[in-house]
Amino acid sequence: MDESPQPQDQQTENQVSGQAHVYGPVIQARDVHGNVTVVTGRTPQPEVPLHVTVELLSSSSLLMSLDAEPARRWQPKNGVRLLVEAHTAQAVVLQRMRPVILSRRPPRPARSEVTRGVLSTRGFTTDLDAEAPALKPKTNEAADFPFTVTNSDPELFVIYPLSAFEVDWRLELDWMSAGRSGTAVIDQAGQPFSFVPVPEPIPMTASEIRAEVYRRQTESQRTKYFRE
Numbered sequence: 001m002d003e004s005p006q007p008q009d010q011q012t013e014n015q016v017s018g019q020a021h022v023y024g025p026v027i028q029a030r031d032v033h034g035n036v037t038v039v040t041g042r043t044p045q046p047e048v049p050l051h052v053t054v055e056l057l058s059s060s061s062l063l064m065s066l067d068a069e070p071a072r073r074w075q076p077k078n079g080v081r082l083l084v085e086a087h088t089a090q091a092v093v094l095q096r097m098r099p100v101i102l103s104r105r106p107p108r109p110a111r112s113e114v115t116r117g118v119l120s121t122r123g124f125t126t127d128l129d130a131e132a133p134a135l136k137p138k139t140n141e142a143a144d145f146p147f148t149v150t151n152s153d154p155e156l157f158v159i160y161p162l163s164a165f166e167v168d169w170r171l172e173l174d175w176m177s178a179g180r181s182g183t184a185v186i187d188q189a190g191q192p193f194s195f196v197p198v199p200e201p202i203p204m205t206a207s208e209i210r211a212e213v214y215r216r217q218t219e220s221q222r223t224k225y226f227r228e
Contacts, residue, residue: 050085052084086154089152123159170186
């Protein structure tokens with residue numbers, strides 16, 4: 001009988017000592033001593049490292065149209081509240097934000113029917129009638145741009161626009177992070193914000209309102225007749 005020793009399976013145990021750190025799936029042979037760092041790859045960064053949640057703020061007034069019968073009532077949503085968050089823990093510097101005018105037209109005939117008080121909120125105002133609208137702090141104590149956000153430290157902005165016209169507009173937010181920079185366009189899922197000016201409240205009885213509506217409809221019909 002052959003009494004020679006049989007070969008045994010050899011096993012290699014990986015050992016890491018010292019200040020070595022290994023990240024990700026690594027196949028290692030024998031012993032490694034010292035400072036060794038292995039990274040398998042880098043997570044791709046999003047094109048825009050921000051997420052913006054938009055909420056429209058209702059005006060404090062209820063408007064009633066003067067060019068339709070029956071009169072239509074609606075509450076303009078002129079203000080905008082923005083929650084700006086970063087996708088990652090990497091800080092994103094918000095350099096500035098500005099309104100962009102998409103259209104401007106005369107306001108439709110209307111009167112303010114109900115006026116309610118407005119809660120005092122820190123935010124920004126903007127004049128949409130300016131040639132280059134800009135954001136200004138609503139109060140002297142409010143902070144101004146730039147701001148910094150991360151995924152654990154967002155910022156909440158409230159924008160109060162002003163205009164004598166009905167305006168379609170949006171916002172552009174300039175950002176900078178980790179050597180990159182860009183501009184985030186902020187609107188309503190591709191649709192612009194709409195601003196409707198609120199006229200000064202004028203006390204009118206129901207009969208006066210009906211008379212005003214009738215007068216405007218008559219003028220409109222006369223104009224159409226002469227054009228034809």
